[in-house]
Amino acid sequence: MRFATAAAPTAILALFLTAAPALAQDAAPPPPAAAQAPAGEPTDAELAQFAAAMKTVQSVAATVQNGTPTEDQQAQMAAAVQNSGLAVERFNAISAAVSGDPVLQARAAVAGTTPSAPGSVGASVTDAEAGQFAAAMGEISGIARALNGAQPNAEQQAQMASAITDAGLEIERFNAISAATGQDAHLQARIALAQARVAE
Numbered sequence: 412m413r414f415a416t417a418a419a420p421t422a423i424l425a426l427f428l429t430a431a432p433a434l435a436q437d438a439a440p441p442p443p444a445a446a447q448a449p450a451g452e453p454t455d456a457e458l459a460q461f462a463a464a465m466k467t468v469q470s471v472a473a474t475v476q477n478g479t480p481t482e483d484q485q486a487q488m489a490a491a492v493q494n495s496g497l498a499v500e501r502f503n504a505i506s507a508a509v510s511g512d513p514v515l516q517a518r519a520a521v522a523g524t525t526p527s528a529p530g531s532v533g534a535s536v537t538d539a540e541a542g543q544f545a546a547a548m549g550e551i552s553g554i555a556r557a558l559n560g561a562q563p564n565a566e567q568q569a570q571m572a573s574a575i576t577d578a579g580l581e582i583e584r585f586n587a588i589s590a591a592t593g594q595d596a597h598l599q600a601r602i603a604l605a606q607a608r609v610a611e
Contacts, residue, residue: 462523467491
């Protein structure tokens with residue numbers, strides 16, 4: 412499953428953000444925040460906690476009717492945040508930061524996916540290769556759009572091959588990574604992160 416965005420529907424998230432602190436007062440205090448950065452850029456550990464909480468928050472938000480969550484739904488969302496190990500305030504700060512930062516969104520997506528299986532192509536892809544693959548795909552996508560569904564001619568095939576090798580990948584490695592992305596959500600998220608970093 413791909414973690415597309417961190418934002419739940421605006422009205423639901425706004426209600427949750429205002430209701431959650433009140434609900435949190437009735438709950439047990441969160442675990443010590445030793446691994447939490449007090450402000451600023453979230454750590455990878457915080458993004459993993461955030462992504463885990465967001466899965467439940469988004470699932471509950473999807474069941475809200477008429478734009479207003481019930482007390483039970485608000486409690487479920489608050490519990491998901493607290494169970495993640497994040498303070499509600501930190502969750503809210505990360506949510507706000509993620510919603511406005513494509514690289515942070517992509518980092519959260521990576522943190523929210525199960526790592527590639529050991530020994531798989533996805534597990535063997537380095538960060539450099541993910542960046543090279545993303546760069547090559549950016550070039551190839553432009554060529555493919557121009558084809559409008561038609562088969563590439565020899566010149567276009569040569570342009571695609573050149574885009575791959577110019578990015579620093581062997582064609583066989585590019586094809587292996589390309590084939591693996593269809594079954595590996597973590598690899599997809601890593602490539603999306605590389606694309607977001609290039610677009611910065």
